[in-house]
Amino acid sequence: MALSVPITRGLSGVMLGLLFYSAFPGIGTPASADDGDWQSLFDGKTLSGWHVRCRPEDNDKRGYWRVEDGVIVAEGKSPDRHHYIWLLTDQEYDDFELKLKVQTYAGNKGNSGVQVRSRYDDEAFWLDGPQVDIHPAGPWRSGFIYDETRSRKVWLWPDVGRPANAKPEHAPEGWTWQHAGDSDHWNDIRIVCRGTQVQSFVNGVAVADLDGHGILDDDDHRRLDVGMKGHIGLQIHPGQTIHLRFKDIHIRPIRGQASFPSPVPPN
Secondary structure, eight states, X not given: OOOOOEEEOOHHHHXXXXXXXXXXXXXXXXXXXXXXXXXXXXXXXXXXXEEEEOOGGGGGGGGGXXXXXXXXXXXXXXXXXXXXXXXXXXXXXXXXXXXXXXXXBTXXXXXXXXXXXXXXXXXXXXXESEEEEEOTTSGGGTTOEEEOOTTTOEEEESOOBSGGGOOGGGSOTTOEEEOBSTTOOOEEEEEEEETTEEEEXXXXXXXXEEEOTTTTTXXXXXXXXXXXXXXXXXXXXXXXXXXXXXXXXXXXXXXXXOOOOOSSOOO
């Protein structure tokens, strides 16, 4: 394991963030989310309530998802050849607030993410829907929103097109990420889905604020029944070694469509 080293950008951004949260205290806990309605999506012992989806040739790698020491472990090994291997909730969700903790390690070049309102096609062997990125090799990208939907495969936030077009300068001022090591550090991810709006927060810093009107509810997403309702999923991306740990996964419904102040300027 690598020594835990904080990764940060711009102390001035932290101060701006503190000023923003002081000006808009509701951003931390959306007023339209019902306090006390939190539901745990992980019992700390089993993968009950979740299921693995992958191509038939990868069925022998379903064990890449497992529970160990009270956390969900995702482990994809290189040079093992495999396609995407997903861990999806049994239930579907529409408007909600999701929070979880994720642990990453320096040296891992693989990619992961948190799918929301997504659906796996057992004939095409593809998971369609938006994803909040987790990228240990370039932590500045964590919290960006990517559309895994087969007809798009582009960044939704920032709106820069193909995956390679995302750059460190697109990350918000004050972003932080810390790999685990001797400190056993965990990072906090929070996702809010309300109507066509999807927002992400990483370690308390607002990252993305997507107005998905005309995208998440367009003809392609409606045809595939994703973008507005679907499963929550965790990703093992093909191609590179990845070792991640997840815990404290909780969700609560959001009732009503009232918006709250945008945490980041528009693209």
